[in-house]
Amino acid sequence: MARELQKIVVMGLGYIGLPTASMLATKGHTVLGVDINESAVNTINSGHIHIVEPDLDLLVRSAVNSGNLRASLTPEEADTFILAVPTPFKSEEGNAKAPDLSHIEAAAHAIAPYLRAENLVILESTSPVGTTEVVENIIRSLRPDLEGRVHTAHCPERVLPGQILRELVDNDRIIGGTTKAAMIKARTLYKTFCNGAILETDSRTAELSKLVENSFRDVNIAFANELSVICDRLGINVWETIALANRHPRVNILQPGPGVGGHCIAVDPWFIVSSAPEEARLIRTAREVNDAKPQWVIDKVRCKAARFKDPVIGCLGITFKSNIDDLRESPSMDIVKTLLDANIGTVMVCDPNVASHKVPFPLHDLKEVLKKSDILLLLVDHHEFTEIDSQIIKDKVVIDTKGVLR
Template sequence: MTSRSVVFVGLGYIGLPTAVVMANHGLQVTGVDIKQENVERINRGEVTIVETGLEEQLKRAVESGNLKATTQMPHADVYIIAVPTPFKENYEGDLSYIMGVAESIAPQLQGDELIILESTSPPTTTRKLSEKVLELRPDLVADGTENPENKPVLYFAYCPERILPGKAMEELITNSRIIGGQTPRATEIATEIYGAFCTGELAPTDDVTAEMAKLAENSFRDVNIAFANELSLISDKLGIDVWELINLTNKHPRVNILQPGPGVGGHCIAVDPWFIVSADRENSNLIRTAREVNDGKPEWVIGKVEDAAGSASAPVIAALGLAFKPDIDDLRESPAMDITAKLAERFSHGTVLAVEPNVKELPAKLQGFENVEFAEYNDAIERADVVLLLVDHQEFKTVAATALAGKQVVDTKGIWR
């Protein structure tokens, strides 16, 4: 068991579950977040995100004294950064959040600390992070560089998460983990930290390879989803049930086609491939094309809704699901959210009933539309002329066929076939 103190920066969908798991495995963890309200709630043992099993474990971590949250950056032996890395208009990574954390950490450093980046990032981001920290602290030096003045040494590593939202509390422990130290000693210290709670394999490598591995994982999934989505477009033109097609095709012992949907969302799969494309535009044709296929699927869905609404003067459209995947409250990069917003624009003469059972109020992105209402799903289906299924939440799977009788139905997930 390591006795090193840990500061976890960013208490969102990845940071909070990870900090909790670390604390419940005996590490002394301080979570840092910019939102005072979230800090106060966490210190009371109240969850700020929907994640199965998190609430009970959070209370245990807080009550044990191993986890506390703050808005102020303290000193620690290890800093782990899990903040957003969106992309800019040209699809290059926006590293401003990461560099902002570097500015907050730098004054606290004394030497011998390890700084770990977990945020999904373009290749060489960890290197840029270390350069930023050392620019702010020229009295320190990175491990592995020449040090004739014998300055205190810092260590840097990239250790990406690879968990499934909704199963984070389990997969944080059981999944394998890539440990990408800039030097062997950085890898060794990082392995000690993750080894305190991970039972999966801890695979050592360098930081740039680790960054690329994370991007390759999600790009692989994006390409395979794009194949399924492209099949759905072709099948629709040919009058084929794409879900039956995929089921039959997958009976081949070496074929496993994924399921199509309204697009691809979340902060990883919808973003990461662009980081590879921006790193090498000449050699990333397949990855770029897959992104374009998946990014184009929402507009196709909107077209199906327009066809279903026909010439109705004031259609009522129920948009079921706003999250980017089933049974969570994560709205980041959600195609369902984008589709709902665009429907509100296209059907300004009608009403859009936005349904998301995992959030408590209409998301900010939809609040500016006078024709959008936040609704419960049974009521929305009853009122609707067109029922659009965007996310296959458990609640929607129980909808009776009689409830859909007489409605125009656009089922992007195939659960009501």
């Protein structure tokens, strides 16, 4: 049976929307990617990319050259609309960070005039429980003529930056429909490019499942980060301790770091806390442990800097994880900004994955930073940093938050 090819509009052309749009286009669908960033739209239409992700440039170029992918500032009529827009924080509510749904709401308003009967609207953005129903209600209020004839589903992205294209295809996919018909329509679409299992459920369960995935990792990272603080107090190597403990067949402790960043793990647990503040005690505590780690690192730098009259502090890495250019919710970026404002020394920053125009401070070559630094603060384990010759830094004060310069 031949695949049913569709016209698809993807709202949001960031780290999830652009790979998804490109993948769908290379599978034969006609795809219009929509973004409010005119520069990004023009870049994509020229066959290039405005973000860094392995092999994404090749996929986008192929999709654009095939004629199946183009970008625009405004949507058009289509068969399926995919919302892949940000869900940042709005404010603090009782010490919990509240979700900002304005981008999702704006996307729903934007597509409403172009909807037709039997259209499918998919929310891929990681969202608090009930957000798919919010989208459904917006559509219902703006298009009462389509009551019951537009299908909505939540199909959360489950990919890792740096491996997005592979995981987009190979990972199992959760399909959460607000109705059985919506679930069937969404399943049919994702089967055109997903090799992983298609896992069917309702939209609210799908929403919570994605939040739980990232909260699970956050809790485990918090355990590792708390261990690192305890080991530092006791004068014990935390990485050796974890390596030894992990030799137990039922123990798998993650690695500590300077905090937790990214668009998911540092954000999603707060969506659960915001929805159930009295019940989410462990999840909240884990978030607080991880959110406190950057200040712990800053205090370590201050303590070491007090030994010098005017120290040069070399900071290695500002992205939220290794070997990518993504700065979203990056604890390393927050640490560097605080050190720059603290006036405790000259701060030199190096990150080979980040373009200089993306940050409000100068970036330096690695060799220059290694030569001039009195204190070397490793924040991200980029490949370039893991290969540093130990002899070059043997006379430096080293603060290694990732355990790669031992």
